[in-house]
Ligand SMILES: NC(=O)c1ccc[n+]([C@@H]2O[C@H](COP(=O)([O-])OP(=O)(O)OC[C@H]3O[C@@H](n4cnc5c(N)ncnc54)[C@H](O)[C@@H]3O)[C@@H](O)[C@H]2O)c1
Ligand SMILES: [Zn+2]
């Protein structure tokens with residue numbers, strides 16, 4: 001089959017690779033009909049190279065039609081239309097039974113001390129081939145895949161794989177009071193959906209980014225927006241907009257490739273050119289973070305407020321404003337989304353006739369899988385008004 005493969009830093013290509021097949025009784029194989037590119041793929045493209053091998057198949061936001069099932073794939077049937085959550089969870093272990101699917105103990109990657117395995121996401125997360133491909137092998141198919149109705153365009157359901165539950169969890173974790181103010185840092189696909197969910201729940205939303213069309217899109221749904229490059233001191237601007245108090249909750253939807261920290265920029269560049277043996281421990285333990293968005297989120301929240309972090313971080317040495325966090329009594333919540341925890345609830349919302357969260361109007365580009373290489377470049381550069389790419393295998 002054809003699949004998008006990682007080949008090196010900022011180098012991906014579509015290659016012919018072996019077809020996936022059933023390897024365990026609870027596997028399924030799906031024929032992929034849509035596979036999105038995510039901000040998380042950009043971390044692979046840019047800084048997580050030491051944990052990838054040339055030829056690894058990327059992609060963790062896929063949906064399609066079940067092509068083949070193992071003998072123990074639960075009630076999944078050939079022909080079912082399914083969305084595949086990006087984390088692979090068994091549904092029954094100690095963590096899963098508490099809804100902590102991103103920490104599933106059956107698929108944790110103990111060699112690296114990491115949580116549940118993920119599709120298309122490095123050896124740190126199990127080196128499981130991803131879904132930017134014609135076919136995808138789905139382990140734990142007796143629990144993971146979300147069956148969706150046969151009707152409706154793929155994009156009505158596709159984002160259940162990742163960004164929609166991620167945005168939902170970010171807002172849940174933010175515990176914003178009704179009518180409260182939520183500041184969303186980063187208006188990529190995750191930030192856009194987070195802003196829409198918060199607005200839908202009756203919150204006031206202040207969205208922050210630097211890309212004009214991303215600011216405009218959030219504004220078109222009712223968010224107030226601040227342009228990172230025009231605003232000067234961001235926390236002061238948010239305090240000014242909130243009567244001097246700060247936002248009730250701030251959400252970091254940026255992660256470790258935030259713009260704004262030249263020192264970390266150099267560190268990231270260095271990790272990118274080191275041989276893997278040296279770069280691996282550096283990438284896992286040290287200085288690849290750029291904390292501009294996280295620091296702004298901490299400094300813009302009100303006393304006693306919540307900072308909810310959906311952006312992905314790695315590394316250990318960057319300074320954190322501990323006194324500020326302590327003195328101002330801030331709650332912080334982090335982590336990978338527990339996708340299956342939210343999908344039932346979200347599916348009901350998506351099934352409504354009107355597209356409440358505008359999911360059918362998020363993708364700006366729908367290239368064929370064969371054009372994935374150029375699509376990665378465009379998405380990273382945010383050129384051509386690119387906000388979300390859905391590949392069509
Ligand atoms: N927790 C999870 O389970 C989970 C799931 C999906 C994605 N993510 C992460 O969420 C983050 C966002 O994903 P995305 O697909 O929307 O990515 P994206 O790269 O398209 O969006 C990030 C946005 O942040 C903006 N930005 C950069 N620096 C900023 C700053 N200092 N302040 C404000 N905005 C800034 C960029 O211009 C961009 O629009 C990524 O880190 C991704 O890895 C996490
Ligand atoms: Zn994703």
Ligand SMILES: [Zn+2]
Pocket residue numbers: 089090091092093094095096103104105106107
């Ligand atoms: Zn489990």
